[in-house]
Amino acid sequence: MNQIDSSIRASAPGTLMLLGEHAVLHGARALVLAVDKRIRVELTALDQPQLEIESALGQYSAPIDQRPWDATFSFILTAFEHCYSAFAETGKACSAGLRLRVESDFSHLVGLGSSAAVTVATLAVLNRWFGQSPDNDQLFEQARTVMLQVQGRGSGADLAAAIEGGMVAYHQSGKRQKLATLPPVGLYYCGYKLKTPLVLERVAGAAEQLPHLYHQLYQLMAECAEQACVAAGESDWSLLGRLMNYYQGLMDALGVNDAKLSQMIYQLREDPEVQGAKISGSGLGDCVISLGQPRSVALPDRIPVEVAPEGVCFD
Template sequence: MSDCSTIRASAPGSIMLMGEHAVLRGARAIACAVDSYIHLTLIPREDRQVSIQSALGAYSATLDQLPESDDLSFVVTAIRHWAGQLPAGLDLRIESEFSHTVGLGSSAAVVAALTVALDRFAGTDMSREQQFDAALRVIHAVQNGRGSGTDLAASLYGGLIAYRVEPRELRPLQGLPPLSLWYVGYKMKTPAVLALVEQRSQRFPMLYAGLDRLMADCCAQAEAAIDSSDWDALGELMNIYQGLMDALGVNDANLSELIYRLRAEQGNRGAKISGSGLGDCVVVLGQKAPDNLAYQQIPVAVSARGAVVEL
């Protein structure tokens, strides 16, 4: 265990640039950490009590009995997974620079920050890959095994990455031109969207398998475009991928309006849904904003920094 009385940790939010849905079936996804962070402060106790303070709610229990919490499910599940290795209870305060309602991967970011903090508190000295495995187990426990871990990888490692689930690959990529992000005003939870796509795919399995292959090819070409700094090609590929997301059934009228308004602005090279779809955010390769657009713009820039712990 650390001999310091307070452990502070932070992790960046993240956005998906390419690879939504297809990453679950073998494609490489492209994601990046962004310069909006989750911060937490962990203070060890002399007893086995656990106290959590967050904008999402408060929680109190002991390491020996950690009942579930709907509002703090990721946090409580993470502590439950670590309980046997922790030397004592803890007071935990969580603060966020962004709302959990927008698509910046808040759940993955808080699990990333908490994992590096608990690793330090327990004195387990995990490698980054071991931290990733531990954090992904937490996410899967909450989401009934669903989730690729792409947003988690971006939050833990930072920067712009290409990521594959199995066999696991994580490759840092060079930077991007400026991006912009727009929130449509609502979102469906990712597990619910994934379940809906699974249900629909059972009706036309060959067609959906074909969409997966096209998405995988699109991601591979986008990765090559980034490597060669071909930003016009990357923008075109983002638009193509958006068409595949539409065919997958995760687009809606408001997202379409937002995407086409943003694409129409001179200087914006491409625009697509960022995340699982049926709400949430649109990512734009460019920063031109239309007049009188009735949606929220979220300031973002790529962050090179991943999850870090400070004593």
């Protein structure tokens, strides 16, 4: 373990789903991007056995071996529990305390994978604090364990991009393929967001009523996503844009589109610089993403982002 006066800093990028939402949970590949908006976690040693957390969401303080649950910091506390338990199994005592200070380039209300970024960055500093040096595969498995413990479900695609950076073709088995960088993308927030677990519940309920049709729908989504991964790997941006538009139609059929999102998407497609536009994420709110940045169409609530080649790193 580090000395009392030590400080460790790591950061991880926010993420965006380009294509493959929902279908990735049914065995399809997905395309996910790391963006240049990061979450930074700084670990500072304390001379008292306390765990302290500071962020824009609030503060937390408790004895390091008696940690009451606080849903505000669910991902951080679960990440700490994971690393602390593994350290305790070695038979060593943890007599020092630590403070985790979180800073973010973006609001947690906007769907840029804040939970994934803070989980990955927190695990990075904690692993180093407890004397561990996991590789990217091990870090991914740790982060996915934390994610599933907190929210019960999720593909892990945003975790993969937060760790690897750039554009990643991802399968929920954990297989990740880093691809060439994209042309510029546009990102626009619709003004509201329904949490992903609630969207998944609605989709699951609809699928129970029409299981055969939804099975076929997921097959179409998987085929589209696979072609998109191939197109992205070959830097065929024109084809990728067409596949984004096609996938958006399938998202509509899935029941996760609405009038506001549709209006934004069709406005973007009118711009000659835009090769494709669709929902980014689980849907029923949040963001719309375009392949190419529009010049003649101006939508409000634009979030300036670029694809970031670097994933999690120590600062």
